[in-house]
Amino acid sequence: xxxxxxxxxxxxxxxxxxxxxxxxxxxxxxxxxxxxxxxxxxxxxxxxxxxxxxxxxxxxx
Amino acid sequence: xxxxxxxxxxxxxxxxxxxxxxxxxxxxxxxxxxxxxxxxxxxxxxxxxxxxxxxxxxxxxxxxxxxxxxxxxxxxxxxxxxxxxxxxxxxxxxxxxxxxxxxxxxxxxxxxxxxxxxxxxxxxxxxxxxxxxxxxxx
Numbered sequence: 523x524x525x526x527x528x529x530x531x532x533x534x535x536x537x538x539x540x541x542x543x544x545x546x547x548x549x550x551x552x553x554x555x556x557x558x559x560x561x562x563x564x565x566x567x568x569x570x571x572x573x574x575x576x577x578x579x580x581x582x583x
Numbered sequence: 584x585x586x587x588x589x590x591x592x593x594x595x596x597x598x599x600x601x602x603x604x605x606x607x608x609x610x611x612x613x614x615x616x617x618x619x620x621x622x623x624x625x626x627x628x629x630x631x632x633x634x635x636x637x638x639x640x641x642x643x644x645x646x647x648x649x650x651x652x653x654x655x656x657x658x659x660x661x662x663x664x665x666x667x668x669x670x671x672x673x674x675x676x677x678x679x680x681x682x683x684x685x686x687x688x689x690x691x692x693x694x695x696x697x698x699x700x701x702x703x704x705x706x707x708x709x710x711x712x713x714x715x716x717x718x719x720x721x
Contacts, residue, residue, distance in 0.1 A: 526640035533693040536637055537700065543630040544704040547623050548711040551721065
């Protein structure tokens with residue numbers, strides 16, 4: 523099996539993508555609502571990723 | 584009459600939720616396939632299997648049950664249960680000899696988390712399949 527080497531950012535984006543798909547599929551009632559929820563979850567993941575990244579950067583001094 | 588035709592058009596549900604949840608554990612999305620939710624089952628299979636495979640490709644170590652202080656027990660038993668929740672993906676990788684030692688490095692560390700997260704996402708899929716099988720959800 524090939525070895526995968528990714529940065530923190532790429533790993534977090536992959537994690538956000540797969541998690542958002544599952545969260546979108548298992549919630550809501552219609553396909554449209556599921557799609558919207560999945561996209562919204564992914565957007566929240568990315569926003570949180572940048573926010574926590576900046577907090578760590580600034581907190582590190 | 585209208586109600587009868589609407590009922591007939593809905594996918595038939597199995598009698599018991601047990602085989603649905605068992606299949607959902609073994610094969611991610613399998614419970615949804617059994618309930619004839621092919622699109623959602625396919626997406627779950629794609630996501631959980633991809634998450635697990637990326638974890639393997641990152642050479643993430645599997646958790647093994649380990650005793651010690653309370654925090655160690657929670658982390659290692661919890662991680663083991665998370666790995667095990669991936670079903671056949673976990674069983675196959677262990678049977679085929681995957682045994683990555685826990686080494687330093689952020690990629691290995693992410694790999695371990697991806698493997699556990701794949702199992703936890705599969706738990707969500709199992710709960711969803713259970714709710715569909717019992718009629719709590721369409």
